[in-house]
Amino acid sequence: xxxxxxxxxxxxxxxxxxxxxxxxxCPYCALQCGTRLQPGAAPGEPLRVxxxxxxxxxxxxxxxxxxxxPAVLRAPDRLRTPLLRDRARSRDxxxxxxxDRARPGPLVPAxxxxxxxxxxxxxxxxxxxxxxxxxxVFGGGGLTNEKAxxxxxxxxxxxxxxxxxxxxxxxxxxxxxxxxxxxxLDRGLPFPVTDLGEADTILLAGANPAETMPPLMRxxxxxxxxxxxxxxxxxxxxxxxxxxxxxxxxxxxLALGLLHIxxxxxxxxxxxxxxxxxxxxxxxxxAAGWWPERTELVTGVPADAQRExxxxxxxxxxxxxxTGRGAEQHSKGTDTVAAFLNFALTLGLPGRPGSGYGCLTxxxxxxxxxxxxxxxxxxxxxxxxxxxxxxxxxxxxxxxxPDSLPGPGLSAAELLNALGTDGGPRxxxxxGSNPVVSAPDAARVQRRLAELDxxxxxxxxxxxxxxxxxxxxxxxxxxxxxxxxxNLEGRVLRRHRALTxxxxxxxxxxxxxxxxxxxxxxxxxxxxxxxxxxxxxxxxSRGGTADYSGVSYxxxxxxxxxHWPCPATPEGDAPHxxxxxxxxxxxxxxxxxxRFQDVEHRDPADTRDDRFPLWATTGRQLAHYQSGxxxxxxxxxxxxxxxxxxxxxxxxAARAGLAEGELARVRSARGAxxxxxxxxxxxxxxxxxxxxxxxxxxRANLLTGTALDPxxxxxxxxVSAVSVExxxxxxxxxxxxxxREAAVREAAERVREAAAVRGGAx
Numbered sequence: 231x232x233x234x235x236x237x238x239x240x241x242x243x244x245x246x247x248x249x250x251x252x253x254x255x256c257p258y259c260a261l262q263c264g265t266r267l268q269p270g271a272a273p274g275e276p277l278r279v280x281x282x283x284x285x286x287x288x289x290x291x292x293x294x295x296x297x298x299x300p301a302v303l304r305a306p307d308r309l310r311t312p313l314l315r316d317r318a319r320s321r322d323x324x325x326x327x328x329x330d331r332a333r334p335g336p337l338v339p340a341x342x343x344x345x346x347x348x349x350x351x352x353x354x355x356x357x358x359x360x361x362x363x364x365x366x367v368f369g370g371g372g373l374t375n376e377k378a379x380x381x382x383x384x385x386x387x388x389x390x391x392x393x394x395x396x397x398x399x400x401x402x403x404x405x406x407x408x409x410x411x412x413x414x415l416d417r418g419l420p421f422p423v424t425d426l427g428e429a430d431t432i433l434l435a436g437a438n439p440a441e442t443m444p445p446l447m448r449x450x451x452x453x454x455x456x457x458x459x460x461x462x463x464x465x466x467x468x469x470x471x472x473x474x475x476x477x478x479x480x481x482x483x484l485a486l487g488l489l490h491i492x493x494x495x496x497x498x499x500x501x502x503x504x505x506x507x508x509x510x511x512x513x514x515x516x517a518a519g520w521w522p523e524r525t526e527l528v529t530g531v532p533a534d535a536q537r538e539x540x541x542x543x544x545x546x547x548x549x550x551x552x553t554g555r556g557a558e559q560h561s562k563g564t565d566t567v568a569a570f571l572n573f574a575l576t577l578g579l580p581g582r583p584g585s586g587y588g589c590l591t592x593x594x595x596x597x598x599x600x601x602x603x604x605x606x607x608x609x610x611x612x613x614x615x616x617x618x619x620x621x622x623x624x625x626x627x628x629x630x631x632p633d634s635l636p637g638p639g640l641s642a643a644e645l646l647n648a649l650g651t652d653g654g655p656r657x658x659x660x661x662g663s664n665p666v667v668s669a670p671d672a673a674r675v676q677r678r679l680a681e682l683d684x685x686x687x688x689x690x691x692x693x694x695x696x697x698x699x700x701x702x703x704x705x706x707x708x709x710x711x712x713x714x715x716x717n718l719e720g721r722v723l724r725r726h727r728a729l730t731x732x733x734x735x736x737x738x739x740x741x742x743x744x745x746x747x748x749x750x751x752x753x754x755x756x757x758x759x760x761x762x763x764x765x766x767x768x769x770x771s772r773g774g775t776a777d778y779s780g781v782s783y784x785x786x787x788x789x790x791x792x793h794w795p796c797p798a799t800p801e802g803d804a805p806h807x808x809x810x811x812x813x814x815x816x817x818x819x820x821x822x823x824x825r826f827q828d829v830e831h832r833d834p835a836d837t838r839d840d841r842f843p844l845w846a847t848t849g850r851q852l853a854h855y856q857s858g859x860x861x862x863x864x865x866x867x868x869x870x871x872x873x874x875x876x877x878x879x880x881x882x883a884a885r886a887g888l889a890e891g892e893l894a895r896v897r898s899a900r901g902a903x904x905x906x907x908x909x910x911x912x913x914x915x916x917x918x919x920x921x922x923x924x925x926x927x928x929r930a931n932l933l934t935g936t937a938l939d940p941x942x943x944x945x946x947x948x949v950s951a952v953s954v955e956x957x958x959x960x961x962x963x964x965x966x967x968x969x970r971e972a973a974v975r976e977a978a979e980r981v982r983e984a985a986a987v988r989g990g991a992x
Contacts, residue, residue: 252728253282256296257372257708258855260418260591260718261443263288263296267709267728276300277709277728287423287717288445295855296445298864302707303729305691305863309704310734312345313337337702342736342744349659349701350748352684353389356657362390362636366645366655369396369604370662371593372856374713374725375778376763377738378595379610379770380756381661382603387630387755388746392639393655395606397663398599399642400670403942404563405553405589406600411564412571412825413580414818415775416600416612417794418591418718420580421811423449428584430546433457433539435570436481436556436948437590440465441852446590455542459484460556461847462877462919463912472538476529478845478917479949481557483831485569487525488540489517492576495537497544499578506581506817509826513572516830528831530914544577548584555592555849559947561835561937568827575824581813591718593856598716601776601794602767606645607638610767611774620774627770629755641943643670643936650681657684661738666694667857668922670945672931673901688741693859694925705738706731712760714786719810720793722778724786739763772798775818780806834949835937842898842951844882844918848930849948851921858923874928876905877919878954883909886954893957896920898950901932904957918954922947 250269255262264285268278277300283290316335340348356364367385369378378396385394402418409416426432427449436459439446450456451469458470459481467473476484492498493514503510522533543549551574557566567589574580574587591597602610613620615638625632640648646669648654658679669675679685679698687699690707710731716722731737739758746756757763761783772779779798785805786792792808799806816822838845853870854861861867876894878886888894888907896903896918904927905920913919922930937946 252726254726260596262717291445293444301864302860311339313702314340315700346744365657366393368660371398371596371599373662375598376713376760378599378604379602379767384742388749388751392636395642396604401592404558404944405567407564407942408567417720419588427452429453429548431455431542431549433551435459435553437554438464438466442850457539474531478847479834480529482566482569483528486517486520489573490520491540498576502578507824512828513826551587554590561946563939563944564941565829568829595715611771612776613774643945646675649678660687664693664695664857664859670934671900671936672929704735836951838951846950846952847948848922854923874905874924875908877908877910879913879915880909894954898933898952
């Protein structure tokens with residue numbers, strides 16, 4: 231292991247001239263709305279953001295999060311120096327049942343060389359004592375393509391571990407698995423977003439873009455009829471021509487019922503099914519038992535409403551079926567998405583000009599992040615790690631022996647639950663994720679993190695996961711770095727830097743390079759210049775499903791709209807134009823045909839009973855994003871949504887002895903959450919809803935379980951059996967306005983906290 235002198239990492243150039251606008255993209259969701267950043271005229275002046283009216287996805291629109299994104303760049307508690315845990319105090323392990331255990335000793339500032347040397351030495355010690363799989367890596371769906379690619383390479387080459395996965399497993403994995411099975415390829419939208427604006431009818435299953443992706447509504451609102459499937463009457467459902475509100479966990483039964491109606495009422499496309507698909511008979515045998523009245527009994531959706539939904543889609547000249555997290559985040563999520571795919575295929579939609587099926591990918595680089603190697607079973611280009619040809623190709627690009635590459639590892643939830651256990655990883659490196667808040671059964675995950683011998687977190691703010699770390703490494707934010715991302719329609723986009731990073735902050739690529747060198751890797755194997763990393767990614771992806779070999783920074787900077795696959799062409803030939811629309815001629819299976827999937831409804835892992843008589847479902851709010859680590863640092867967003875709320879029907883609240891604005895305790899078999907009651911008269915009386923953006927006792931994922939989809943390994947976030955009760959009168963609870971004021975004050979005045987984590991080391 232080389233000790234590694236910390237050469238100044240490949241620092242980017244100082245940035246654009248003062249006053250020059252920079253074209254880039256919003257740091258949040260998978261729309262990747264086009265923006266223009268206007269740096270201040272003088273140092274220290276805040277960055278201003280304007281939407282890009284010419285970018286087709288958002289067409290000049292932004293949501294509240296996008297407008298306020300520059301505020302996170304100025305967060306007073308921004309990490310600006312590495313932090314090391316002071317081990318002068320005893321590091322006795324906490325009892326297994328102590329879910330709130332903090333690691334002993336404070337985090338104190340350290341020089342970069344000290345921090346990197348410490349991490350590399352501890353990793354080498356743990357690997358030597360326990361083997362390469364004793365070290366794990368956890369990535370994120372917000373990392374650029376370059377970061378995701380180099381992180382996967384670092385895990386498999388520098389660490390030699392199988393143990394790498396990422397938080398995108400919690401978001402899009404079920405739709406990805408179902409899409410690969412049906413089409414032979416997974417791309418969230420196999421058509422441009424703008425195609426949706428020309429639709430007659432769109433069915434949305436388990437998605438609320440009016441709050442989670444507001445600019446998308448510019449396209450969806452143009453449809454003559456919007457059909458929304460959601461247990462809640464969301465802001466999106468309010469705009470729909472038809473809202474179907476199934477009981478949580480019954481979407482699969484509803485999809486089977488819709489297919490039944492399409493066939494029995496002669497609304498299916500027999501010619502398409504015969505010419506472009508295989509497997510219909512097996513799928514129909516399942517759906518044949520789901521006549522409308524039986525489907526109504528299970529789901530609660532009236533039979534007439536089911537028939538109306540099928541009629542609207544079948545009679546439309548241009549129609550789309552879209553799924554989101556509400557359909558995916560179940561222990562049967564892959565089968566649920568497959569059932570909606572079967573329904574879309576029955577109507578002849580996928581691969582038909584002006585119609586189709588798509589998944590509304592969630593995270594900023596949720597598409598690119600699942601293509602280039604940070605998944606447990608994957609190599610760059612969406613190659614499978616067990617494929618000998620894929621291993622040979624990627625190993626050739628990396629300059630290593632194919633036999634040296636490890637095999638598939640554990641999925642995200644399984645990896646987190648194995649931490650610190652006998653035979654499980656003893657060290658974890660986290661890049662771009664906050665599992666203390668975002669992972670299912672969060673209290674258990676917190677206990678597992680506390681049992682590690684080494685926890686390293688690279689982040690730009692002190693997240694709840696960073697607060698538990700032994701080493702915290704401060705890294706750049708979106709407006710301070712170059713790179714690429716791939717949005718939900720498979721379009722590769724350039725992220726341009728508008729600001730010089732603060733002193734003492736390094737890029738994730740530089741961190742990976744410095745650690746790799748200290749672990750004995752040649753420096754040239756781990757470049758930290760994003761352009762060089764992308765050029766290597768292009769070579770590694772060449773010939774793969776997600777082929778980026780024909781994409782270049784030069785083409786992107788010239789304004790070309792390039793959707794993958796975009797293969798390289800022979801020298802002298804015109805460059806490939808990219809593939810904005812897939813499947814128009816054939817699907818990606820060898821015979822060119824789509825596959826129906828044989829799926830059947832089954833109940834959730836949890837069961838309602840006298841102790842837990844309600845269903846809890848979780849999701850996002852308009853004001854916040856993911857674990858809230860960024861948006862909870864924006865005063866304007868905190869004022870809009872300062873704390874965890876629990877939405878419930880007034881009758882449900884009355885039975886529990888609760889009223890609007892009171893504090894409730896929501897319990898499941900895993901844990902309990904404190905949340906402010908919000909009465910919603912349109913909600914089902916058997917269902918409550920909680921957002922998952924908040925920390926501490928407000929973590930919605932204290933309720934969720936670890937039941938996994940057998941195919942995608944997606945946890946069951948969307949349905950947990952719970953009870954609700956008033957908080958005891960002997961418990962001291964601040965009134966809502968006090969909590970709101972405190973949350974805003976905390977977001978606006980983090981300077982005091984930041985003093986404890988800043989230092990002069992750089």
